[in-house]
Amino acid sequence: MRSQLLSAHPVRTALGASIVAGVALWFSRGAMDVVGGVETGARVAMLPSWPELAGLVVLLLVICVAGALKRPHARSGVVAERTLSWDSTRADALRPLYALALLLVPYLPWLPDRVPAVRILAGPGRWWLWAVAIGQVIWILASRIGWKFQLDRRIASFAIFGVSLAVYASTWAQVSQTGFFPGGDEPHYLVITQSLLRDHDFKIENNHERGDYAEYFPSRLRPDYRARGRNGEIYSIHPVGLPILAAPAYALGGYRAVVWFLMGVAATTDALLWLWTLTLTGSGAAATFAWAA
Structure with missing residues (x-):
């Protein structure tokens, strides 16, 4: 049975989404405060350790890659190869996770000082963004896989x-x-x-x-x-x-x-x-x- 060539598109999508989600989760576990006033004060961020960042990225890599892989089904009379292949449908469903990159905006050098409203993404707004992104992933999977x-x-x-x-x-x-x-x-x-x-x-x-x-x-x-x-x-x-x-x-x-x-x-x-x-x-x-x- 001829093996199917892996497409680079689902690979990039799954790996990129997992890295973005891992970094976003690392920032989400941190905290930010403004010292000296809302408009004129300095932003102070307290973020987790670098080893935790690496661990979260690896964790999200495992989750996203596992979700984007599939095993080939054996047809009648044919023994399936014991290899994994990429599922383009599942990989594409991870695209909403790229929106989590917005969680990095409050920690940029000058933009949050010019537009203080973006700081909400370092507060309660971060969990709202996570809920929307994960909800969209589930919805895309449901619509493409055929859940009713x-x-x-x-x-x-x-x-x-x-x-x-x-x-x-x-x-x-x-x-x-x-x-x-x-x-x-x-x-x-x-x-x-x-x-x-x-x-x-x-x-x-x-x-x-x-x-x-x-x-x-x-x-x-x-x-x-x-x-x-x-x-x-x-x-x-x-x-x-x-x-x-x-x-x-x-x-x-x-x-x-x-x-x-x-x-x-x-x-x-x-x-x-x-x-x-x-x-x-x-x-x-x-x-x-x-x-x-």
Whole structure:
């Protein structure tokens, strides 16, 4: 039986994906912090040892290569050769692992200083990227090998909601410990909510004078307004729609309840987006990709 020549394409794909995944896992096991301020401080990274890097790369090499190899099946009356061959389908399914190279971006010399948002890939965002990459590998394998799924839209949409809520909650658990939240316009919206609940109006001057914001904001907070109204009262420049929606949650559990309410709204939006994309395209893969993106 003539042996089949190995294609260099699946070899490069499997080896490259395993090396990228191994290095990405090494960075994922590290930690980064900013010393001296978010915008002007210096980044300090604490990474595992070099032997661990080598071990992780070898481990991922073994896993990816083992997944990309296949044994030839013996046909009736023919003895199969005891050799391994590359499965192009399985090797190509490893391509999403190349996206894990993005986990190296927060450790580059100057880009994370110019674009601080990329630092999230050194925090909770790294596990989100891992989940998306591995999920895509599984999905590609399922579609190309021929696995059949009986997709229940209701169960799948609840799963999308649960995963989204878990991601938002884990991210909030991380950033809430930094001392920067609530920040920006967030406390001003919460003051409007307090005024609505306690005074049944949108006049915020007395709420600031009483220091109602001390329940969630440790520093002094000045009213955010441009000019007093015709009646001499101070009204916030921020829209009142969100405070009205958040009022029941704040009445039940304060600031934390409002955060959970907003995360629930965001997770519900994700589930509805997934359902809408599935209905529009008829493809579960397209809907899942749109949700993950």
